[in-house]
């Protein structure tokens with residue numbers, strides 16, 4: 001697997017472009033005052049003078065792809081909602097951030113809440129939505145949610161939310177609601193169930209959320225990630241063509257990479273879409289921590305297939321990683337060093353899915369639990385060689401058989417860890 | 432037994448006067464977020480509110496919430512047991528939850544869990560004899576870059592943890608009141624508990 005040709009696209013090694021992190025160098029970068037100083041709330045009046053369809057057209061031109069995990073083209077999603085004739089329509093924001101490794105939406109809510117609020121207002125205007133909900137993970141109450149609520153209150157006071165925004169005739173109410181600890185509620189249809197006051201069981205599709213019958217309270221609904229929407233002010237101000245030029249083909253803009261693990265620096269880094277993992281590690285994170293060498297990379301949250309150190313030259317955009325049989329996912333990059341046994345790492349990752357499976361579909365409920373038991377057995381030194389083959393086989397059986405993608409997200413790491421790091425597994429086999 | 436139907440008459444409140452005042456204020460705000468005919472949607476928020484008053488969710492609180500929102504008790508129970516932040520039995524005044532997902536794991540969360548067990552002298556899910564502390568293992572908290580990370584009483588993040596920082600945190604919390612669980616009679620007959 002290791003020596004697949006690297007893609008031809010040359011990329012700048014460090015990003016001079018700062019979109020989402022524009023103000024982050026300032027102390028108290030989250031205040032309205034600082035956001036205004038950096039040019040905040042200039043896109044909103046401009047957007048409100050545009051035709052809603054023209055806004056969506058810019059988003060299409062900008063090649064904005066959803067930052068929640070699937071990389072779905074945002075403009076296309078909004079066009080689906082626009083085509084529906086049933087009202088009201090909703091825009092629901094996914095701020096549930098639960099994928100292991102991911103902590104970038106929290107950073108936006110804490111450090112750039114106004115950029116997100118402005119982007120959300122523009123998004124609502126574009127799809128003719130008058131009530132929007134931001135669904136935040138429960139633990140965010142005192143930090144990110146508090147900052148967000150302050151920003152919303154300030155926006156109401158300034159007339160950027162509420163009735164007849166800036167004299168445009170457009171009305172919008174923005175509400176923050178909280179989950180209560182369930183990874184599955186990050187899946188968009190489980191999120192909608194939760195928002196309706198139910199347990200988070202994903203819904204069978206179709207109908208899709210964007211269509212009548214499939215969304216919040218059965219109304220057409222766009223579900224979008226926090227980071228996706230925070231890009232809107234820049235797209236309106238500078239245009240879709242500019243936004244598209246920042247990234248790589250079909251992947252516009254920058255991405256907030258949430259880096260964790262064994263690199264020297266960890267945290268949230270903004271880099272153009274497509275930046276290679278080598279560049280991310282060396283130019284942004286200062287390389288690996290002292291005395292350690294890179295062994296493996298989780299490229300897009302724990303559900304993504306693992307990469308070896310040799311594969312670090314791969315570009316990180318949605319399309320490249322898809323062709324490499326992994327995914328850009330949530331933009332959560334975990335650099336792991338030689339101290340890690342990949343079978344132990346996989347046992348940890350799989351335990352997460354076994355705990356968080358909602359239990360609705362049998363292949364997922366039973367499969368994740370079984371995988372977790374077998375991997376724990378292996379890690380205790382009680383496993384046999386056939387257990388390793390069994391684990392791989394079970395994972396293959398789980399794919400594409402369930403209502404939502406949690407099972408696929410559990411199977412992808414299992415298969416890839418074994419295929420790429422078989423030695424670590426065999427080393428644990430007894431006898 | 433969990434009644435499958437809506438209660439016939441009013442259900443008594445489990446709150447004292449102060450708690451009731453705080454609960455009522457929050458309740459009005461929570462249901463105002465939804466269309467008038469969709470107040471059930473506020474169930475998660477109202478359960479959070481009830482738990483914030485009592486420190487956990489006794490049967491009486493679930494019954495009361497169901498009555499207010501016109502949701503059958505079995506549906507309230509379904510939600511309360513689905514989500515891990517709701518506590519179905521009392522926890523310590525300070526409940527510490529340590530993330531053990533992959534990023535935190537790669538930075539020593541297992542050692543931190545072991546340290547917590549030794550320091551507090553109880554297993555995960557148990558309460559110290561003085562009622563002050565309990566701890567548990569949780570899934571990713573979105574603090575992965577500042578690993579290992581943990582939360583105190585659901586909401587207060589403590590990050591870049593080490594055993595030394597953990598000990599310092601315990602010393603600090605010893606003198607803080609923590610969750611308001613003393614006000615409610617402990618009723619252990621509350622069904623399935625989260626570990």
Ligand SMILES: Cc1cc2nc3c(=O)[nH]c(=O)nc-3n(C[C@H](O)[C@H](O)[C@H](O)COP(=O)(O)O)c2cc1C
Nearest residue numbers: 066067068094096097098186187188224225228405
């Ligand atoms: C199991 C599972 C968990 C998910 N968790 C999240 C999450 O925490 N945050 C998020 O934005 N998207 C999450 N997603 C993706 C959402 O379903 C959805 O694709 C996304 O919110 C759409 O927004 P976007 O188009 O702006 O990316 C998850 C998907 C699955 C299958």
Ligand code: FES
Nearest residue numbers: 530535572574575
């Ligand atoms: S892995 Fe521990 S907070 Fe994300």
